[in-house]
Amino acid sequence: MPFMPFPVSIPRRLGLAGLIGAVLPHGAGAAGLPEPKGRVILTISGAVANTNRDGLALFDREMLLALGLRRLRTSTAWTDGVLDFEGVLLRELLARVGATGTTIQAMALDDYEARIPRSDAERHDVLLALRVNGADLTPDNKGPAWIVYPRDSVPALRSPLYDHRSVWQIRELRLL
Amino acid sequence: MKRLAAGIRRRGGPLLAGLAVVSCVVFFALGCQRLIYVERDLQVQVGENLVWELGHTQIEAVRLLDTAGRRLAGNPAVGPDEMALRFNVLAVRIGALREGVLARRLARVEALEAVRAHARAILALRSDIVALAPGDAGTEGVLRAAVEPLVATLRRISNQEMLSDLQQITRMEEERQRVLRQLAFCGLGIVASGVVLVGFLVQGWRAAIRAEASLLRERELGRLYRGFVSVVSHQFRTPLAIIDSSAQRMARRGDAMNAEEIVARTGRIRDAARRLVRLMESTLNAARLEAGELTPNARECDLALLVAELCAVQAEAEPAACLDVKVDALPVLRCDPALVEQAVANLLSNAVKYSPPGSPVEVRGWTGPGGAAVLSIRDRGLGVPAEELPHLFGRFYRASNVQSMPGTGIGLAFARQVARLHDGDITVASRAGEGATFTLRLQSMPPAAALAAQAA
Known part of the structure; x- marks a missing residue:
């Protein structure tokens, strides 16, 4: 999987983005993406087709949980031991908002920014983690959302380059 | 000098060739080992990331103090949410210093315990900080007293780290140059061994060609001699026949032969004998001519x-x-x-x-x-x-x-x-x-x- 860049990623990307763009007329985005009811914890901006307010895709926690949680057991450079993450697959999240950009600019609460090639999310099961070891990620513990790479199962991801794309306290994803 | 070289070639040839092969292998192994060494050296990460992390933690600590100061002064733009955000950001930064790769780096410079103690002191103040009310100078003072030592410690560590990084970079640079020289030396060694080996190869090749040529000449000479003998034997037969017939005639006639005829007959026999001698000479000469000895x-x-x-x-x-x-x-x-x-x-x-x-x-x-x-x-x-x-x-x-x-x-x-x-x-x-x-x-x-x- 890590060394097969296209077979899975391209059709899925084109399929969902194209499908949503074609089937849902402009302005009907709200139908595809509901208004957030609780506190907004994640904003997806930039090149996204499926928005719910002012060209932005806003998510509260419930909306993210509704995408379906995936598990990822992995270590990270920033922690000790193996952690049991739960969260949304980044590529599914991007597909949900009809993202068309090729680069994700991840912005954190502390204004840290990292550019993540979208191919990372397509090739690997990169997680937007919301929970760790059975508990919600809180703002004082790298929450509310943390981008986590499957670095234990993919040796190529064990490098400082990916460690620094593993942004915590995600506030906004901007598609470029 | 030439003779000496030839002697070495003859007696020490195989030994020298073996040495060349061994030295080629040794130089190659040395070169590889040096390359691996450089590769490992490169993998030792310089601490600039740690310096960056420490710097950002300092910034967040100072931002928290700044925000607390503005809250204390009653700035309406700074509410409990802002205080919580600044505290959380710092908490995560401090948390990242307490485990994982950064904790290991801090442990190496024996700063981990100090940082952890500062972190505990700050994290214990969480509820007080979030609930900080305007004018609550006491709480603000407690916060300041907890955060400032952290900032000082981080500054000290990052200074040290920066200097030790510089040292390490310099050392690595020198090391790399040394290894490069060693690699160049190994390369020269390999080339030299290769030249020696090629020399031996060429020599062996030439010797083989020479041997083949001499074998060919040898064979041809053999055939030549055999052919020659049969050619010449034919020519020997002629004078021999003359001698034989003259002698026969003389034996048959015996005393009846007059002096004149005897002179003529013996003259013929002697001519034939001379011719035989000449033939023999020319035969030998021709053989020697073929062999290039004449x-x-x-x-x-x-x-x-x-x-x-x-x-x-x-x-x-x-x-x-x-x-x-x-x-x-x-x-x-x-x-x-x-x-x-x-x-x-x-x-x-x-x-x-x-x-x-x-x-x-x-x-x-x-x-x-x-x-x-x-x-x-x-x-x-x-x-x-x-x-x-x-x-x-x-x-x-x-x-x-x-x-x-x-x-x-x-x-x-x-x-x-x-x-x-x-x-x-x-x-x-x-x-x-x-x-x-x-x-x-x-x-x-x-x-x-x-x-x-x-x-x-």
């Missing part, structure tokens, strides 16, 4: 006389042969009489051998341009097929139409060799069934001294 023995020689004598001997040996000899115009030439005689005898006996009995053989001699002797021997015999003419003078080559007759294929090759030795050549014109004309051309040989110089 320096032609050049002297003034009346070729007209020599050829006429050969023709007479041939006529006596083969009474059926009809020789028409006109060779008075041949010059006196500086040549090797023994070799020339052998060559001409070969041509004459060929002409007779390959002609039907009684058919004429024309022998003509004259002086060609530049004083060269030209001898042409024409027979009306079997001739040579046109397509075989180019090969006729090759050693052991025998024309297809004479395969059934005795012969060795050496006579013409020898004749040509003799001709070339005299700066001349031998040519043939022939058609199958119509006879052949062999033309031998000889030049005067230079004096012995000049010849020796030429050979050298």
Whole structure:
């Protein structure tokens, strides 16, 4: 999987983005993406087709949980031991908002920014983690959302380059 | 010096070649080991990331203090949410310093415990900080007292780290240059070993070629000798027959033979004996000539006389042969009489051998341009097929139409060799069934001294 860049990623990307763009007329985005009811914890901006307010895709926690949680057991450079993450697959999240950009600019609460090639999310099961070891990620513990790479199962991801794309306290994803 | 080198080659050759192989391998292994070393060295990460992390943690700590200051002053833009955000950001930063790769880096510079103690003090203040009310200078003071030591510690560590990074970079740079020099040395070693090995290869190759050539020459010489013996034995038979018949006649006539006849008979026997000696000499000479061991023995020689004598001997040996000899115009030439005689005898006996009995053989001699002797021997015999003419003078080559007759294929090759030795050549014109004309051309040989110089 890590060394097969296209077979899975391209059709899925084109399929969902194209499908949503074609089937849902402009302005009907709200139908595809509901208004957030609780506190907004994640904003997806930039090149996204499926928005719910002012060209932005806003998510509260419930909306993210509704995408379906995936598990990822992995270590990270920033922690000790193996952690049991739960969260949304980044590529599914991007597909949900009809993202068309090729680069994700991840912005954190502390204004840290990292550019993540979208191919990372397509090739690997990169997680937007919301929970760790059975508990919600809180703002004082790298929450509310943390981008986590499957670095234990993919040796190529064990490098400082990916460690620094593993942004915590995600506030906004901007598609470029 | 050359002899010494040759000695080393002969005795120490295999040893030296083995050494070259071993040193090639050793240099290669050394080079690889050095490369791996550099590779490992590169993997040791310089601490700039740690410095960056420490810097950002300081910034967040100061931002928290700043925000607390503004909250204390009653700034309406700063509420509990803002305080919580700034606290959380710092908490995560501090948390990242307490575990994972950063904790390991801090432990290495023995700063981990200090940072953890500061972190505990700050994190314990969480609820107080979030609930900080404007004008609550006491809580703000407690916060400041907890955060400022952290900032000071981080600053100290990052300074140290930055300096030690610089040192490490410098060290790595020097190390890399050293390794580069070692690699260059290993490369030179490999090249040198390779050159030695190639030298041995080339030498072995040349020796093999030499051995093959000498083997080939050896074989050819063997064949040559065998062929030669059979050619010459044929020629030996002629004088022997003369001696035998004369002796027989003398034995039969006994006393009835008068003195005059005895003189004539013994004269013939002595001629034949002389001829045998000459034949033997020329045989040996020819063999030595083939082997390259002979320096032609050049002297003034009346070729007209020599050829006429050969023709007479041939006529006596083969009474059926009809020789028409006109060779008075041949010059006196500086040549090797023994070799020339052998060559001409070969041509004459060929002409007779390959002609039907009684058919004429024309022998003509004259002086060609530049004083060269030209001898042409024409027979009306079997001739040579046109397509075989180019090969006729090759050693052991025998024309297809004479395969059934005795012969060795050496006579013409020898004749040509003799001709070339005299700066001349031998040519043939022939058609199958119509006879052949062999033309031998000889030049005067230079004096012995000049010849020796030429050979050298």
